[in-house]
Amino acid sequence: MLDATWFSEAQEPSGSAFSLKIKRKLHEEQSEFQFLEIYETEQFGNLMVIDGCTMVSTRDNFFYHEMMSHPVLFTHPNPKNVLIIGGGDCGTLREVLKHPGVEKAVQIDIDERVTRLSEIYFPELCESNNDPRAELKFIDGIKWVKDAAPNSVDIIIIDSTDPVGPAAGLFCADFYKDCFRALTENGIVVQQSESALLHMHILQEMRGEMRAGGFNHYQTVFFPQCIYPSGWWSATMAGKNAFTAFREQDAINKGFDTVYYNHEIHKASLAMPEFFKKAFA
Amino acid sequence: MLDATWFSEAQEPSGSAFSLKIKRKLHEEQSEFQFLEIYETEQFGNLMVIDGCTMVSTRDNFFYHEMMSHPVLFTHPNPKNVLIIGGGDCGTLREVLKHPGVEKAVQIDIDERVTRLSEIYFPELCESNNDPRAELKFIDGIKWVKDAAPNSVDIIIIDSTDPVGPAAGLFCADFYKDCFRALTENGIVVQQSESALLHMHILQEMRGEMRAGGFNHYQTVFFPQCIYPSGWWSATMAGKNAFTAFREQDAINKGFDTVYYNHEIHKASLAMPEFFKKAFA
Numbered sequence: 001m002l003d004a005t006w007f008s009e010a011q012e013p014s015g016s017a018f019s020l021k022i023k024r025k026l027h028e029e030q031s032e033f034q035f036l037e038i039y040e041t042e043q044f045g046n047l048m049v050i051d052g053c054t055m056v057s058t059r060d061n062f063f064y065h066e067m068m069s070h071p072v073l074f075t076h077p078n079p080k081n082v083l084i085i086g087g088g089d090c091g092t093l094r095e096v097l098k099h100p101g102v103e104k105a106v107q108i109d110i111d112e113r114v115t116r117l118s119e120i121y122f123p124e125l126c127e128s129n130n131d132p133r134a135e136l137k138f139i140d141g142i143k144w145v146k147d148a149a150p151n152s153v154d155i156i157i158i159d160s161t162d163p164v165g166p167a168a169g170l171f172c173a174d175f176y177k178d179c180f181r182a183l184t185e186n187g188i189v190v191q192q193s194e195s196a197l198l199h200m201h202i203l204q205e206m207r208g209e210m211r212a213g214g215f216n217h218y219q220t221v222f223f224p225q226c227i228y229p230s231g232w233w234s235a236t237m238a239g240k241n242a243f244t245a246f247r248e249q250d251a252i253n254k255g256f257d258t259v260y261y262n263h264e265i266h267k268a269s270l271a272m273p274e275f276f277k278k279a280f281a
Numbered sequence: 282m283l284d285a286t287w288f289s290e291a292q293e294p295s296g297s298a299f300s301l302k303i304k305r306k307l308h309e310e311q312s313e314f315q316f317l318e319i320y321e322t323e324q325f326g327n328l329m330v331i332d333g334c335t336m337v338s339t340r341d342n343f344f345y346h347e348m349m350s351h352p353v354l355f356t357h358p359n360p361k362n363v364l365i366i367g368g369g370d371c372g373t374l375r376e377v378l379k380h381p382g383v384e385k386a387v388q389i390d391i392d393e394r395v396t397r398l399s400e401i402y403f404p405e406l407c408e409s410n411n412d413p414r415a416e417l418k419f420i421d422g423i424k425w426v427k428d429a430a431p432n433s434v435d436i437i438i439i440d441s442t443d444p445v446g447p448a449a450g451l452f453c454a455d456f457y458k459d460c461f462r463a464l465t466e467n468g469i470v471v472q473q474s475e476s477a478l479l480h481m482h483i484l485q486e487m488r489g490e491m492r493a494g495g496f497n498h499y500q501t502v503f504f505p506q507c508i509y510p511s512g513w514w515s516a517t518m519a520g521k522n523a524f525t526a527f528r529e530q531d532a533i534n535k536g537f538d539t540v541y542y543n544h545e546i547h548k549a550s551l552a553m554p555e556f557f558k559k560a561f562a
Contacts, residue, residue, distance in 0.1 A: 001283060001284060001285055001287070001289065002282060002283045002287075002289050002291065002298055002300070003282060004282055006282070006283075006291075006298060008282065008283050008298075008300070010283065010287075010300075010302075012302075013324075014324050015301060015302035015322055015323035015324030015325060016299070016300065016301055016302070016324065016325070016507070017283055017287060017289075017298075017299070017300040017301075017302075018297070018298070018299060018300075019283070019289070019291075019297065019298035019299075019300065020296060020297055020298075021291075021293075021296035021297070021298075041296055042296035043294075043295050043296030043297065044296060044297070060478060060511075197341060197505065197507055222505075224478065224503075224505065224511070224512065224513035225512075226297070226478055226511040226512055226513065230341075230505070230507040230512055231505065231506075231507055231511055231512010231513055232505035232507065232512055232513070258555050259554070259555055259556050260554045260555055260556065261555060262552075262553075262554075262555045262558070264552040264553065265552050265553075265554060265555070267549070267552065268548070268549035268550070268551075268552030269549070270549075271543075271545040271546050271548065271549030272543075272545065272546075273540070273541045273543075273546060274539050274540055274541055274542060274543045274546070275540050275541065277543070
């Protein structure tokens with residue numbers, strides 16, 4: 001039993017829960033879209049919770065933000081225009097802008113309150129928000145992609161919540177079709193794809209929808225993410241065309257700091273567990 | 282808050298907890314050494330808990346047992362005699378005996394009750410206990426290694442609980458010194474080494490003790506382990522001499538089933554996160 005000094009996210013379908021010991025609740029509000037909470041934890045720094053799900057902690061967000069950005073950016077041969085759908089905490093944006101070749105990074109989160117709270121409680125994630133290459137929009141990303149010019153974006157990073165609620169439309173063929181159209185020749189979309197231990201059905205459905213949206217080339221990266229269900233997360237890349245070779249030399253010489261990612265972790269994250277390989281054989 | 286329908290392991294130093302929804306408690310007893318509990322969970326099958334710590338679940342134990350055995354066995358050039366210290370649930374023993382070259386595998390757990398309960402509640406982990414190459418002893422492993430003939434064991438797998446209580450002596454230079462002496466020329470010891478996110482101090486202390494015990498060659502493997510703190514676990518191999526090349530071709534042609542491990546996962550598990558590389562630079 002865990003008492004009220006813990007924040008718990010119970011993931012009922014998997015019968016598992018993850019909890020962090022909290023010092024106090026710093027903030028809560030019902031935004032136009034979701035219920036947002038911020039806690040100060042004992043050991044994980046600050047914690048953002050959206051609709052009851054742990055989203056970001058100070059201590060361990062580096063796994064997710066680095067693995068949502070650097071693998072796809074070092075896979076694309078020359079990414080200049082990057083679109084982030086969701087990602088309102090701005091941590092992915094910060095990682096993307098570490099790449100000097102990126103000329104423009106547009107972050108579109110439907111909920112401006114997520115970013116405003118991140119600026120207060122996760123200022124380190126927002127330190128690149130004023131980069132001249134960054135543009136933050138608080139509008140409907142699905143509609144934006146639908147209206148985007150064809151062949152205009154090199155990489156689309158879908159940094160969303162789970163496929164329920166406001167994010168459900170981000171896991172559908174119609175949306176992927178619009179992504180496909182908006183992407184340039186070597187364009188890649190990458191999306192957080194849940195836990196391969198707990199959510200293989202989501203990973204499989206997602207590829208089915210991506211295929212229906214026009215994508216035929218996939219790579220899934222696996223990485224630890226302590227505060228997400230099972231502690232083991234994934235992101236799936238879908239290429240408009242076959243993937244070109246990972247720019248390993250550029251990753252070796254990246255010239256910016258990371259906590260988890262490096263060129264060896266990049267290659268390692270692509271290794272498919274035996275059960276995963278069989279499921280997608 | 283989680284009520285009494287959940288079993289929770291609260292890891293106080295890290296301010297985090299992992300919980301599984303339970304159907305009922307199947308068994309509990311105070312053995313001569315530890316407090317043992319068995320639960321039937323909603324989604325993870327059966328769960329064994331020792332002194333309040335989650336040890337084994339039906340659903341996710343494959344990560345740990347495969348990664349404690351196959352990487353070290355495919356790293357050693359020709360392992361014939363394997364010693365398992367701890368490992369009373371017999372899951373590691375089962376994986377070790379999948380290797381046809383292994384001629385003898387001795388499992389030494391101080392607590393016979395762990396094995397007797399595993400036979401009842403995790404029969405699949407015990408399916409190789411009657412293999413003629415297997416020998417199960419319920420005695421003090423530390424003393425056994427001290428008394429072992431020099432150059433008599435190819436691999437020692439230390440499949441223990443955390444470095445407190447009965448297992449504390451398994452994380453000490455004196456014990457490693459005895460392991461070093463008992464190992465053959467290309468001998469390797471491998472030990473579970475906790476979470477690199479939460480327990481870097483343990484990983485660092487362990488290498489210090491291993492070094493004091495005579496070992497100068499290390500490889501750490503990283504793998505998911507949902508029910509252990511942070512969901513991300515590690516095992517550290519220490520070689521009596523420099524490691525020979527991973528027997529990749531043998532791993533490709535392994536001829537036995539695994540759920541997580543394969544030759545690509547083997548190589549991937551050795552990739553060092555950036556922060557880990559810096560800590561051990």
